[in-house]
Amino acid sequence: MSWKTLDDMELAGKRVLTRVDINVPMDGDTVTDATRIERIVPTIRDIRAAGGSPVLLAHFGRPKGQPNPEMSLSRLVPALEAAFDALVTFVERPSRDWIDAQAADAIILVENTRFTAMEEANDPQMAQFLASLGDIYCNDAFSAAHRAHASTAGVAHLLPACAGRLMQAELSALEAALSNPKRPVGAVVGGAKVSTKLDLLQNLVQKLDVLIIGGGMANTFLAAQGARLGASLQEADLHDTARDILDAAKAAGCTVILPTDGRVAREFAAQAPHEVLPLGPETQLEADQMVLDAGDDTAKAVEDAIAGLATLIWNGPLGAFEIPPFDTATVAAAKSAAAQTTSGNLITVAGGGDTVAALNQAGVADDFTYISTAGGAFLEWMEGKDLPGVAALMQ
Template identity: 80%
Template structure:
């Protein structure tokens, strides 16, 4: 595995500097969705059960090295106390003397690390100061692992370190999905634009057996083969890139699945009048027609393909899932993947904001093997990039 967990380090009577992600939505000083806080609760509980005292480090928003009152972590304390079932000591200007004056199992919350410009610069001075606040460093913030900051990588090099429970679960799920997956392994990559996922597609076709392309991205691939898709969202300047990706997939023995039909409408609106049309290189839509979702035959083909796989990675919807009925293909495919996961035939790992929203909408998020709430870090991991926050934990 290459990294320590909370089980590998003696935490008794230790102050455990714990990097967490508690970037939660707040309205009128109240946390409106505590999911990210709830997900770190097992790490906090384990550190305390092992005799340690968690000293939490986190950022909130983008204060750009300035003190911004509305980005203080202080209003989050009640939500932290609810999730952890214990009191939380908040400290604006931490010192080791202050920390050592607290109870031996105290949970201490340090103010927003990004109030210092040294944080994002990964300034060695800040890393050294943070290291004085604890005896052990625990990183439980996979979602910040693609950033080389003082509180994610700098301090990790200065103290004995380990992954927290959430980071451990994330890394184990990702290793099972792409580093050493059960084959055949497939991926669904959807969303609006090819341009945002070029690195991802180029990396995946070399590592997986089947690639399902959906959403506006699929339009670009179909148009690159000669289809006239009317007013559909597509990137004309990326047609040659799309053909290159198809060629690379063919060379690597990766099957690419594009929609064979689509839901087509003349307006981008909920319940717009629509029809299902065949999609291929010869398709010619009228100037005001738009493909807004994969069709029923495509959804059936995708579901059938899932049945041939052992591992599935999912990033991005198959259509404009925010507006019905253009969520139909995404929901149908997600339910097919969930059924196979529930029956033990498929390992499913999904990530990215839109993806999580789409799976929640389909009512299947609970059925997937693992859902990552880390947007950028999940994408960079899928792109095959080294994540500094993970690399810093490597033994």
């Protein structure tokens, strides 16, 4: 796979139209988590160091194609200035003449791209307008790369285009994890429902050596094999699909690891009374019993499997990690993966909101090789789908 980076572009004296993701959580006018802003700092710094001027394009919230003062990017100027240690000039209705009148190294922030319906429609007129504002297009918003919008795809076809530092890191990490991985390669896929990750599972079993399934998803697979799991979360209408995925994995030579035991409780609450019980096709739980986490034998099997891998992709927890002690298996597996990574034996790439939260809870997020904050784009990449924002950089 080949895409240009900032290193391939002549940036001196150029206005660099830079698509970023600064869709950060806020409480009033205070940014409560600046991670997404912090992650674009290297791109902004490198553009300015090379003599260019970043013109930032971004969306914020879901304004549904209409201006909405509560979703104005002007509210983010103080947080951006703090992160960049530089002035940020906000503009509601830019023109090229106005932009060219600004300082040669100015950081310019254009109002929310989604304040018009033309953005999400990838309207050619809007793409042409955006292209008129810059000399080079730089996409640093992998998290929006699965959207074919004017600011993520349309404009990229109209200007010399490249990936920013965050996009570059994301694409390199994902390519190393799935497109051209060191083998054996495995994945932990967890979370509540099979239905949200059908395409993902069907793609992964064709590419992996080991697939570890956890969380509520695992219940559906166990129930499909005959287990009666009481009040456990599972999707009865997907039993045939679960069996098909297991058959496809077998045909492709992918080993699937399902829980062989679980932490079982009668209420979904922190520190609920629970017991560790064996799980398998013969399991017969009582009507009010719920499997809320993988058990100790399963956690050990997962750790052993991870120890045999060269590359691990992680998406989703192994249990109801938000409520102790049902975070036990997730934390144990995460610490094992982190230890293998820091010792140089394993490449680990993780993504998805619950995943990041779980790894933070385990205290190991900084030990993974790469953690994606991209959410939907990360999932669609793992599903094997083409991402319009990435495809546009491959011209």
